[in-house]
Amino acid sequence: MKDNRLVFYEDDIQEIDKVLEKFIAASQASCVLLVDLEGHLVTKKGFTDKLDTTSISALIAGSFASTRAVAQKLGEAEFSVLFHQGVNENIHISLVADRALIVIIFDDRTTIGMVRMYAEQVSEGLKSILESISERKNEGRETLSSDYANEAESQIDNFFEEG
Amino acid sequence: MVQINFALREVNCKIVYYGPGRSGKTTNLEIVHAKAPKDSRGEMVSIATETDRTLFFDFLPLNLGTVAGMKTKFQLYTVPGQVYYDATRKLVLQGADGVIFVADSQKSMREENIESLDNLAKNLAENGINISEIPLILQWNKRDLEDVDTPEYLNEYLNRYNSPSFEAVAVKGDGVFPTLKSLASLVIKQINNAQNLESTDVQPKLQKKEVLPSPEKVDGEKNIAKTETSTSMPPISSINKSKVEEKSNAEKLASEKPPIEKVEAGKTKNENTEVSSVTKIENPREPQPNIPVVEKDGQPKSKKIKSEETTIKTKSVSPKKALNPIAAELEKKKAEREEQEKQRTERIKKNARRPAGTTDWKKIIILAGLFVVILAAILAAIYFTKN
Ligand SMILES: Nc1nc2c(ncn2[C@@H]2O[C@H](COP(=O)(O)OP(=O)(O)O)[C@@H](O)[C@H]2O)c(=O)[nH]1
Ligand SMILES: [Mg+2]
Numbered sequence: 001m002k003d004n005r006l007v008f009y010e011d012d013i014q015e016i017d018k019v020l021e022k023f024i025a026a027s028q029a030s031c032v033l034l035v036d037l038e039g040h041l042v043t044k045k046g047f048t049d050k051l052d053t054t055s056i057s058a059l060i061a062g063s064f065a066s067t068r069a070v071a072q073k074l075g076e077a078e079f080s081v082l083f084h085q086g087v088n089e090n091i092h093i094s095l096v097a098d099r100a101l102i103v104i105i106f107d108d109r110t111t112i113g114m115v116r117m118y119a120e121q122v123s124e125g126l127k128s129i130l131e132s133i134s135e136r137k138n139e140g141r142e143t144l145s146s147d148y149a150n151e152a153e154s155q156i157d158n159f160f161e162e163g
Numbered sequence: 164m165v166q167i168n169f170a171l172r173e174v175n176c177k178i179v180y181y182g183p184g185r186s187g188k189t190t191n192l193e194i195v196h197a198k199a200p201k202d203s204r205g206e207m208v209s210i211a212t213e214t215d216r217t218l219f220f221d222f223l224p225l226n227l228g229t230v231a232g233m234k235t236k237f238q239l240y241t242v243p244g245q246v247y248y249d250a251t252r253k254l255v256l257q258g259a260d261g262v263i264f265v266a267d268s269q270k271s272m273r274e275e276n277i278e279s280l281d282n283l284a285k286n287l288a289e290n291g292i293n294i295s296e297i298p299l300i301l302q303w304n305k306r307d308l309e310d311v312d313t314p315e316y317l318n319e320y321l322n323r324y325n326s327p328s329f330e331a332v333a334v335k336g337d338g339v340f341p342t343l344k345s346l347a348s349l350v351i352k353q354i355n356n357a358q359n360l361e362s363t364d365v366q367p368k369l370q371k372k373e374v375l376p377s378p379e380k381v382d383g384e385k386n387i388a389k390t391e392t393s394t395s396m397p398p399i400s401s402i403n404k405s406k407v408e409e410k411s412n413a414e415k416l417a418s419e420k421p422p423i424e425k426v427e428a429g430k431t432k433n434e435n436t437e438v439s440s441v442t443k444i445e446n447p448r449e450p451q452p453n454i455p456v457v458e459k460d461g462q463p464k465s466k467k468i469k470s471e472e473t474t475i476k477t478k479s480v481s482p483k484k485a486l487n488p489i490a491a492e493l494e495k496k497k498a499e500r501e502e503q504e505k506q507r508t509e510r511i512k513k514n515a516r517r518p519a520g521t522t523d524w525k526k527i528i529i530l531a532g533l534f535v536v537i538l539a540a541i542l543a544a545i546y547f548t549k550n
Contacts, residue, residue, distance in 0.1 A: 006164050006165070006166045006167070007166075007167045007168075007169070008166070008167070008168045008169060008170060009169050009170070010169050010170045012170070013168070013169075013170030013171075014170070030500065030503070036164075036166055037257070037258065038164055038166065038175075038177050038257065038258035039177075039238065040166040040168075040175040040177075040238070041171075042166070042168065043170065043171070047500045047501075047503075047504060049504060050504045050507060050508050052205065052206065054205050054224045054238075055205060055206060055208050055222065055224070058208070058222050058224070058238060059208065059222070062210075062219060062220060062222075062254070062255070065254045065257060066219070066251070066254060069250055069254060088506075088507070088510065089507070107503065142169050144167065144174070144231065144233065144354070144355070145231040145232065147231055148230060148231040148233070148351075148354070148355060149351055149352060149354070149355035151230045151231045152227070152230045152231075152235060152348075152351040153348060153351065155227055155228050155230050155235070156227065156344055156347050156348055156351070157344075158228075159199075159200075159203070159227055159228065159344075160340045160341070160343065160344035160347075
């Protein structure tokens with residue numbers, strides 16, 4: 001159980017954000033989220049102010065996991081792209097490097113063809129970033145501060161104080 | 164799997180409530196939702212059947228607050244309890260950092276409890292997690308009922324891994340917080356242990372996918388080779404090659420396509436200031452004790468990229484600075500987007516369905532009112548025709 005953490009450093013996210021920013025400008029999508037397979041948001045770009053990105057991330061990861069299980073029942077490794085079409089908004093979801101989901105929300109300002117095309121590019125870009133993150137050693141980089149656990153303990157005490 | 168995000172300055176943990184059907188898992192979450200301070204919890208989302216049985220999961224995000232400069236968040240999930248939904252349960256368990264096993268204390272439920280605990284061990288193993296290593300708390304629920312086992316007996320037949328256990332009457336809210344509190348501390352301790360391990364150890368690989376040993380262990384080396392290939396992605400490059408032509412066409416198309424500009428008049432500065440004030444709340448300038456960089460005006464220098472809201476806000480305040488073509492593009496479309504955001508918010512409100520199982524009183528009152536009026540009219544008609 002040593003292998004139980006997914007760490008993202010600031011410069012990693014900066015690099016990822018750059019790719020996503022370019023994607024937004026090129027594709028005209030309203031926003032893009034990068035979500036890990038457990039449903040935690042990694043980063044987001046575009047117009048997301050009014051979106052409940054926490055819940056959306058969790059639900060999309062659930063939906064992807066469920067679809068993947070269905071794929072396996074059909075002898076597919078996975079359906080690597082999911083697409084949901086609505087009247088006003090559409091969602092395009094794709095798996096990248098087997099560890100994160102690119103979630104693109106877009107409307108009639110652009111087309112599914114454009115989104116799909118740029119999504120493939122973005123996916124390649126992110127794939128190499130994510131892979132280099134996972135292959136790299138992180139000695140000497142930022143870690144949680146040593147009083148994290150102690151501070152958390154007192155925070156937990158406060159939080160769960162019944163009143 | 165805990166996600167530690169030094170860019171968002173967040174620590175995210177996943178906690179799963181497990182147990183047989185109707186033991187009180189959803190009720191636990193509802194109580195946490197009701198009791199937790201409003202500003203520290205999000206909406207509870209339930210994917211349930213018409214009859215309020217959990218179909219996929221319930222989900223509740225909790226924000227513990229800022230700990231040593233990191234926002235610490237717990238995401239709580241419940242699983243569907245019935246045997247039938249085993250595949251779904253396994254999915255929800257993926258990447259769990261801690262488990263609360265909610266047992267039904269009734270004597271009549273012994274078999275179901277044992278079956279569910281066995282199932283937990285199996286599904287954890289299939290997700291590459293050893294049940295004796297993951298933070299696990301047991302809850303003896305429904306203590307208010309008549310025919311229940313003693314806590315001692317429950318411990319004897321269900322507590323296999325020497326886990327802390329708590330009595331609860333979830334419907335009344337008793338025992339719900341102590342259970343979660345205890346698990347939360349275990350999970351945090353685990354994070355710290357992993358951290359200490361790491362400083363001596365080589366950095367663990369990022370989410371190395373656990374692959375179960377394949378049944379045929381004839382050729383050891385072959386097995387290893389297989390495992391490795393199955394962890395890597397299917398070769399995207401080969402797929403892409405076949406699409407190169409299509410792509411270049413599309414690229415042409417894209418460059419020819421005139422920018423779609425729906426002019427939305429009436430977007431004024433007011434909105435911008437509104438957005439910035441919201442942004443401020445969403446991006447409190449917390450001290451960042453872990454960044455060894457001098458801070459100016461409370462704004463850490465090294466944090467060039469915060470969330471994109473901040474970036475946009477700054478740019479809208481001083482448009483001259485928006486030299487970057489991408490930023491300029493974004494700037495141009497901002498008003499337009501805001502209008503759309505508004506429309507979206509309205510749509511979300513309009514579409515917000517009432518939670519399953521609650522009664523739509525408005526409809527009932529209107530129907531009842533209508534009924535009374537019609538009845539009165541009929542009675543009046545009868546009265547007048549008779550006289
Ligand atoms: N008597 C009693 N009933 C409970 C208690 N906790 C939950 N219940 C009831 O048990 C039923 C099933 O609860 P639910 O939370 O939906 O179970 P789940 O299937 O584990 O999610 C509901 O009718 C609850 O009101 C408890 O502590 N005592
Ligand atoms: Mg339930």
